[in-house]
Amino acid sequence: MTNENETVAMPDMTQTHPLDPLWSLSLMSVRADALDTALELGLFSQLLRPQTAATLAECTQLDEAALQALLDVLWSMGLLLRRRCHSRVPCRYGFELAGSMIRWLNPESPEYCGDSLRFRLHSMRRFGAQLPQLLRQGSMAPEAAGQSSWAQAAQSQIWQEQGAATAGLAVQAVRQLKELDGPRRFLDMGGGPGRVAIALAQDQPLWQGVVFDQPETAAVAGQAIARAGLSDRVRAQGGDMEQTPLGGGYDVIWCSSVLHFCADVPKMLARLYEALAPGGYLLAAHAELPDDRELAARILPYYLPLRMRGRTLWRQGELAVMMRQAGFGRLHETMLESYPLAPACLVSGRREAA
Template sequence: MNTLPLHPLHGCWDLAASAIRAEALDTALALNLFDALVEPMTAAELAHSQGLHAANTAHLLELLWTLGLLQRERTEQATEQVPDRYALAPVARECLVRNAPGFCGDAWRYRLTSLRGLAGRLRAHVEQGPQLPENTFQSATGAGWAAAARAQIGQEQRAVSAAAALDIMDRLPQVQQARRLLDLGGGPGWIAIELARRFPGLRGVVFDWPETAAVAQENIEASGLAERLRAQGGDVASDALVDGEGKGAGEGFDLVWCSSVLHFVPDIAAVLAKVMAAMAPGGLFVCVHAELPATAEEAAQVMPFYLPMRMVGRHVLPEGGTAAALAEAGFVEILQFGSGRFPMSPVRVAVARKPKAPGDPMAAHD
C-alpha cells in the first residue's frame, strides 16, 4: 500500500484523472470488451479477436484492473512470452456483460453522457443563472425521456432500482397488508412490476408523464400483470390521482412508492397534499430521495450528481428534509434510514403513514 505523503492538491489532480477512468470504462463498454472476456485471455488474444491495437489494449485492461473491474492472473514472472491473463471481476460479470441479468452498461453510459452535458453548462449557470427552457420544472417528459425509459433507464431500474426497492419493502412488515399501490413517477414501471410479483395481493397504478406511462404499460402487459397493474399518464402537479379501482380521495392507495420525484416538482408541499388526499387512512408512503448530508465527506457522495439540478432551481433537500416535509404535510409515524443500493449516490428513505380517520382513537394518539 502506498503510504507516501501526498501533496495537498492531490485530490484536485485526482479529479482530472477521473475523466480518464470514465473514458476507459466507456471505451470498454462501447467495444464490448467485457463480453469478450467472459473467458480469460491475454491482452494480445483479446486485441486479435476484436481487431484492436495489442499494446494499447494491454494498457486499457491494466487500468480496468485498477478499477476493480478485471482480475489479473499473473504468473510468477510475467514476460512478453508469458503475459498476464485478464478475467472478469464479479461486478463486471454481473453488471457489464450484455447478456447478464443485471447488465446496466447502457444505463451507465447514458448517465455519463448526461452528466458530461450538465457539467459543460456549470460555468454558464454560475455566470448567467439557470440555463433552461421556459418551464424550469418540466423534466423527464416527452419522447426523448420515454425512449430512455424504454432502454437505458429501464435497464437501470430492472438491474438495480427494483432490487433496492424490494430490499426496502422487506424492512417494512406492514407492506404485507397493502392492496392498492401507487408508483408515483414510476418511469418504465419495473419497480411496480417487481412489487406486484413479490406481493400477489397488490394491485395498482404507475403514474408518470403520458409518453413514459405508455412505456410502463407495455412492460406491464409484457410481464403478464395487466389485470393487476395499469399505467396512468399525467402531471402530478395538476392532474388527479386515483387508485387502480377508480376510487376517490380517502378511499384509495394504501401503499405509495415515490422515488426521485420531489426533486422535479414545482411545489413539494402541494404534491404531498395531493398524495395524502389520494391515500387511504392509515396508508403507507415510502419516499426515496437523495439528500445533502451535513459533512463534506458524505456530501461528496451526493453533490456531484445533483449540483446541476440545484443550479436550475430543482429541489435537493438537506438531510432530514424529506421527513420534515412529510411531517409538515400531516404524515405521522415517520421512519428514516439510508440506502446505498440505488444508482448514483446514496439516498435517504422516509417512510410515513397517513393518519387514520378523524375520531379514530389511534388518530388522536398520532
C-alpha cells in the first residue's frame, strides 16, 4: 500500500540517471545489429558516393522507410556522413560512408574488417546465450574447433584484425628496440595468418623470420607470405607450441595473445627465453585483469568466454613477474589502447648479452 505522505524522488535534470549504463546495454545491442545488417546487405559498398534513402532503396529493393531509419542510426554511430540535399522535399538527406571508415568498411579495401566484425558479434552472442547454463553446470569445455576451423578463421577475421591493428603495433614496438641494426632474425609465435610477420619483414628489409602456429594455420601463413613475395626471407612452421622445437638465435620474438592458451606459462616463457639470441627481446602482448574498474569494463567482457573455458587471465603485472622469473631483464610495460577488441599490455623483456 502506498503511503499518501510519501514523496516522489525527483531526479537531477542536469545529470544522467544511475540506470543509464544499464539502459544503454539494450541500445548498444541495437547498434550492433544495425552494423551487422548493413554489412550483411552490403550497404557500405553502395555508399561510397552520396545516396538518399530513396535512391538506395531503389537499387537494393529494400523498403525506403525502414532503410531511412537504419541509415539515420548508422549516421548517429559516426559510420556515415549526412548532408542535406538540394531538394524541395523537407529533411531529405544524402548519406555517404564516412572517410575515416572507408578503409575498414569498404569490401574492396585491403584493410576491410567487415568479416571480423560480424564474426566477433555472432560468436560473443552465442556465448552470452550460454551463460545461465554455464553458471549452473560449470566451465565450458576447452575449444572444440579443430585445426581446419582455426585455419579458416586465420584466413578471414584474424587476418583482418591483424591488418587493422596488431601488425602496426608490432612494427612500432620493434622500431623502439635498441641495438638491432643490420641483419636479424625474428619469430612470430602463434602468428596465425602471418600478417604481423609480413609487416615486420617489409619494415625491416634485412631481417629474416619464422611464423609458428598449428600446421594448417601455418599453411595459411605460408600462402600469404608467398603472395607478399617474401618466401625468401620468411617461412611458416607448423607444430605444437609447447612441444615442437622452436629453433633458436632469434633477435626478436613477437608473442601476441598466445600465452593465455598455454597449460604452463612459466615453462613456455622459459622456452621462449632459450630461443632468443643473447641480447634478444621478447615482446609479449596480452590482456591482464586490471585494478582500474573502467579499464576492466573494456577488457573483461571479451575475455569472459576464455575464462569460462578454464584459460588464464592473470592479474595486472603478473606477466612481468613471470618473465623476470624466467630470466628476462630490462622489463618494460606499455598499455596498447588500440589492440583489437580490448586493450592489452605489452611486456618487453631482454635476454641479456653474455
